[in-house]
Amino acid sequence: MSVSAILRSGPFRADAELGLFLGGRQGDGAVVTFVGLARDSAVDGPVSGLYLDHYPGFTERSLETIAADAARRFAISDIHVVHRCGGVRPGEAIVFVAVAAPHRRAAFEAADYLMDRLKTEAAFWKREDGPDGSRWIEPTDNDRADRARWSD
Amino acid sequence: MSVSAILRSGPFRADAELGLFLGGRQGDGAVVTFVGLARDSAVDGPVSGLYLDHYPGFTERSLETIAADAARRFAISDIHVVHRCGGVRPGEAIVFVAVAAPHRRAAFEAADYLMDRLKTEAAFWKREDGPDGSRWIEPTDNDRADRARWSD
Amino acid sequence: MDIRIFLLGDLGARFGREHRLEFSEGLTAGEVRHRLIERIEGSAAALSASGVRIAVDQTVVPDTTCLAPGQEVALLPVFSGG
């Protein structure tokens, strides 16, 4: 099993990450990926960019813990997580999650679980920048409800 | 909304499909993909290859129907499905599904639904080839149970 | 005009993928199935299995459907899925 969780301070290509993750894979029938993209708008209006503040070391460990928890919980083979920090422009990938498994149900569930954890427990502090200024944001009620679907 | 479902008779690159699907996307926060790979083994032992027989025209329409049903059912923006026919070697992609949505829950659910339908209702007849000969296979009990989670 | 018949999946592998039957007045989808069984030795169990559906011009129909000259018939075993 290979479990990796990586923090990146600049743009990365989700398609290239998928290509590497798939390369040479013969025993797994299922690969599920999630790509979270920075949107050009939010509830409050247009968004010109995001800034993800992080605490070096601490943030990386929060990603690694979430990936390791998913690996323990589901019948999967490999997990690869890439997460941005710093400035992110609309259309760029914020997060890439890939899960490989012999069968698809475990792959879907693990990816879903990873995202619910990452959206609430990854150690980031996110600022949305728009024409009317900036605001620091917290997980939405939806995010918290999604997280609550998984008992600890 | 863009909904496409394509049949391919030769190998394709899932990473390239993802790259095209992501390109220029700014209003959607979530992209979920599923890649189904040909495995090098099955319950009965090693598998040297698959052959997916199809009925030209009829099979394409079965893919299009499934994609259109998913588009109607979930709050998603775009769907792209690529499915192989003919001979497939272990490690090659059999199916690629991508769903883009403003929010991740709909994207996950639509991808999950698409795969459950495709694994039971896509008009293919699949032969597994191995050292002890070939056998034609039907959906597994798991596949049928997964499909039954979605009421029509 | 003849009726063209396709056998898909294992049916095609065992009994030949493409067949032709002479059209005759009142021919039904079910009758096509029976004529194939008569023509192909050992095919009765496989071709009459309840899971084997019949498509006429690419639409699945009941066995009682009447055919017209030049139509395309396909015998479809249970789909394996993708």
Place this chain on the structure above:
Amino acid sequence: MDIRIFLLGDLGARFGREHRLEFSEGLTAGEVRHRLIERIEGSAAALSASGVRIAVDQTVVPDTTCLAPGQEVALLPVFSGG
């Protein structure tokens, strides 16, 4: 050796990201919080908010935790998630 203190997220943006305090015997994590509040005008409500946790050498701890010289303290607002 001084205690280094990091304020993350909006706390860092409002009150400065990095601070230093002179270590003194018996200093606790909660005492660091109070000394910062005294030092930074208008920071009381934000720094004492219940959601703001304290990490010492990168591990979240209760306010009663005793510090040692040279340790690193961080004040962590509620994570936004990724």
